[in-house]
Amino acid sequence: MTIWWLILILASIGSIGIGFIWLAVRIGSTSKKTENDYSAEEAADRDVEHLFDATFREELRNRGRLHFEKIIGESAMFLQQDLRLTTSQLNDYMKSEITAKLQAELSNYEQSIMDAKDLAIESIQKTNSLIDEQRESLTEQVRQEIIQEKQQLILRFETNMADIINHYVMAAVGEQIDLSDQLEYILGEFERNKDAIIEDLNHGI
């Protein structure tokens, strides 16, 4: 579209120029014809010399100048109108082109932003899923360790339960239990181990 507008403008300018050239040739041929006919009409001319004196020629020259100026003025006006029209069209064209370019660039920019946003969102989602997986893994690991620790504690408690309970009983009621109170228990224990003790004493003796 730009080229067509440019060709149109150039054609306008060219036609205006051709108009000027044609006008100059026309004026020149008129004056030349006067000179060519001079030999034939030389006598008449000399006779009518006094009719076309300097004043009349000056007047004709002034009239021609005025006419030429008028034509020049009209042509300039047309040219100015064409230039204004062309300028406004150029402005519109430039506006539309720039707008289209800007819109295209903006849309590209928006698309880039959207792509970057999608990438960022995807990356964040991946990171979130990774964090969730790690959290679940960590939670499971901690749970397993807690269970293991609990089992170890229970095992340790069961292993040392007798000591723990003995310690607790003695700390709680140890001062209230006199040896005299324990005599029955001690004799019972002796009774249970009597044979082993006698056997060992007999070996010793």
Place this chain on the structure above:
Amino acid sequence: MASEPAPAQPPRKISLPVSVVTPSDVGRLVHELEVLENDLIQLRMQKTDNGQPKLAFSKGLERIGELNKFNLSLEADRLTLKDFLVGVRQKAPVLHISFNSEPSPLFLDKLMLWLRREIHPLVLLTIGLQPAIGAGCMVRTTNKYFDLSMRQTFIAKRPLLLEQIIPAANEVLPA
């Protein structure tokens, strides 16, 4: 007229009173008898017309004399008793028992009574202290070690303890 020799009497069965607990107690009695003999020898050398000197015995010696019907004024009985005590000190079985506190004399009397009736009539004890025992005692014989403490009872009755503890723990700490 020469008197006939006395018929051979069976050896007397001598027993220890429950107040004689440790080898040191036996040693003290032996030592007392030795001192007594020495004193009697001295008294005989300084003998006057006052007749037989009056002898004084410790309560432990009196008790063992009464228990075994010894007349400690007689030299033969004293010698018999001394020989017996020396034999006891050398050969009697000794148990080492550890308690968490110092046992009272009454407790020891009851314990010795049972031990001499059930284990050995001449058994002696050495008493030790182990506050960590808690209730019960530890017994060490010549070759063995017997844990008669409550801790050992708890270990032996561990299934019963677990049976009692686990439901209680489940009530307090639900799964």
